[in-house]
Amino acid sequence: MKNTSDQNISKIKLSKFLRPLITFLISSFLLYRIYEVVFIRQQFTPDIWVRFAISGLILGGMYALIAIGYTLVYGIMFMINFAHGEVMMLGAFGGYFIFELFNFIPTPTVADPDLTFLNSQPILSIILAFVAGVTIAGLSGYFLEKIAYRPLRKAPRLILLITAIGASTALQNLAMLLFGPTRKNVINPMILERSAGWSVLVSGKPVLITYTGVFSLVLSALLMVALYLVVQKTKLGRSMRAVAQDKNTAALMGVDVDDVISKTFIISGMLAGAAGVMWDIHMGLVNHYTGFLPGIKAFTAAVMGGIGNIPGAMLGGILLGMLEAVGPAALGIDFQLKDVIAFTILILVLIVRPSGILGEKLSEEKL
Numbered sequence: 001m002k003n004t005s006d007q008n009i010s011k012i013k014l015s016k017f018l019r020p021l022i023t024f025l026i027s028s029f030l031l032y033r034i035y036e037v038v039f040i041r042q043q044f045t046p047d048i049w050v051r052f053a054i055s056g057l058i059l060g061g062m063y064a065l066i067a068i069g070y071t072l073v074y075g076i077m078f079m080i081n082f083a084h085g086e087v088m089m090l091g092a093f094g095g096y097f098i099f100e101l102f103n104f105i106p107t108p109t110v111a112d113p114d115l116t117f118l119n120s121q122p123i124l125s126i127i128l129a130f131v132a133g134v135t136i137a138g139l140s141g142y143f144l145e146k147i148a149y150r151p152l153r154k155a156p157r158l159i160l161l162i163t164a165i166g167a168s169t170a171l172q173n174l175a176m177l178l179f180g181p182t183r184k185n186v187i188n189p190m191i192l193e194r195s196a197g198w199s200v201l202v203s204g205k206p207v208l209i210t211y212t213g214v215f216s217l218v219l220s221a222l223l224m225v226a227l228y229l230v231v232q233k234t235k236l237g238r239s240m241r242a243v244a245q246d247k248n249t250a251a252l253m254g255v256d257v258d259d260v261i262s263k264t265f266i267i268s269g270m271l272a273g274a275a276g277v278m279w280d281i282h283m284g285l286v287n288h289y290t291g292f293l294p295g296i297k298a299f300t301a302a303v304m305g306g307i308g309n310i311p312g313a314m315l316g317g318i319l320l321g322m323l324e325a326v327g328p329a330a331l332g333i334d335f336q337l338k339d340v341i342a343f344t345i346l347i348l349v350l351i352v353r354p355s356g357i358l359g360e361k362l363s364e365e366k367l
Helices: 002-041 046-077 084-103 122-152 157-179 211-233 235-245 247-252 257-283 292-305 310-331 335-352
Strands: 197-202 205-210
Touching (some): 002 310, 002 335, 046 084, 046 205, 046 211, 046 235, 046 257, 046 292, 046 310, 084 157, 084 257, 084 292, 122 157, 122 257, 157 292, 205 211, 211 257, 211 310, 235 247, 235 257, 247 257, 292 310, 292 335, 310 335
């Protein structure tokens, strides 16, 4: 018995020694590689780095919105909703079909006989696209919890995880059957034309800051601030924090736990739907597979920032977007390997700091 205890103590000491060592070795290699590529080789000029950074911020804002959905559900139910990316995809299809519908409604004028509702009423079209995407995604989140997760709430967490993966696959295939397997081109209103924007000079070279990028980034920031205020300042937010802390005690204090969980799924779905419509507007392509990679990367962002921590999810999303955009150039690797960076970060975070940047030690049981 004593030998077993000594062995366990030795393993703990070895683990505490190895983790800082691994962190130091990896950090040293990355710093050397970045120094070599950026300062010695100088493959990219300053204007290119600014383009990468802008792209990373825009992408990071979308990742942050999706990551907040993961962290909200995890904080309440202590489970990873791997179908969350598909909820974002359904929201993206909602926005896409609204744009398609309005582009086919003619509103001719003498000056422009080919004018459509999409361009004659662009602001209304954008608002209605977001209303459709957010509503569809919010309802998807609600029914997902009601049908797939609520009956299994008392089951082991592994069962919920498997159910979430099954729900993700089911939603993907349902979208493929309903909308077809091909990618759809999203037609934006002319005020958000993807090739248009503001041109700024960086080191004497023009850098385009697109309207769609600024729109997506600003809207992401506003939605994140709004959610933070809801969670911190409203009765619903207090109920969510109470249920996340202790379901049984919250129920004894009069909190309707089922209602709070349903509303949490609705809110997380609405945020994912907004991110999906932004994806439409900025990226311009949507299909049944649209939500898979952004969903997995947003999960990585949530883990990086600290799963269950809303500011951590925001920070993780922005950091991941920046690392994905700047990382391949800084490390001197092929840009097709940018997805590898995201998943490598996930592995490193789990090894070096499993609780994430802003995360705290988790309780053993929340179910």
